[in-house]
Amino acid sequence: MRGGSPIQRRKAEGVSVFIQGYQDRGPDNERKKIYMSATTPDLYAAKYGDKVRGFLNQLFDEANAGKPLMQQYYANYFDLYWDLHxxxxxxxxxxEVRQIGTSFTAVLGHWYPTEEVVHENIMRVRELRPILREWIDKRVQAVIDGDIADPERTFPTTGSRTAAEESTSGARTSSSSASTTSWRSASGATSSIAPRSIWR
Known part of the structure; x- marks a missing residue:
């Protein structure tokens, strides 16, 4: 969507629920519920626990003793992030996707918008966002189509199915495609990993 205000464009392209106003989330905070339905304790234990434990075991491995912990954390965090999603x-x-993660971390670390390093990294993310959006759309579609190993161990599948099953609307769907689309909408899955407003 090329026309309209920045807010209108963000709504059309997809906005992360975590920076979306309550008035735009649907009745009874529906979009937040769709997203959070992927992170319930039972799903964590059955679907994601092994991935998170692997990340923590790697982080606290003896080989990392005496090394800056946050450096090791950020070196491996985005592998966990994309594996879960x-x-x-x-x-x-x-x-290019890894570069966006690096730039996001740099902005969080320096923060002050007047610093040149912050400006450089914001502009780098702006440059790479179209690549990120196209890549995420393809990868979410691969989850929908079951073209990855263990699609049931990702947020889009588990969260959207749970939301579909719990829906009180008349037309309950068991379709992976329909329900995952709901999750994609709720999570702003075609948006950047960082709040979109930061990068505009």
């Missing part, structure tokens, strides 16, 4: 990690994550 899209079921991929390692070399399957493009360099």
């Amino acid at each position: 899209l079921g991929i990690r390692g070399e399957a994550v493009p360099a």
Whole structure:
């Protein structure tokens, strides 16, 4: 959407529920409920626990003793992030996507918008956002189509199915495609990993 205000464009493209006003989340905070339905304790234990434990075991490995802990954390966090959301990690994550994560971390670390390093990283993310959006759309579709290993161990599948099952609307759907689309809408899955307003 090229026309309209920045707010209108963000709504059309997809906005993370965590920066969305309550008035735009649907009745009874519906979009937040759809997203959070993927992170319930039972799903964590059955679907995600092994991934998170692997991340923590790697983080606190003896090989990291005496090293800055946050450096190790950020070196591996985005593998966990994309594994939970899209079921991929390692070399399957493009360099451009990893650069966005690095830039996001740099902005959080320096923060002050007058610093040149902050400006450089914000502009870098703006440059890479179209690549990120296209990549996420393809990867979410791969989850929908079951073209990845263990799609049931990702947020889009588990969260959207739970939301669909709990829906009190007349037309309950068991369709992975329909329910995952609901999760994609609720999470702003085609948006950047960072709040979109930061990068505008």
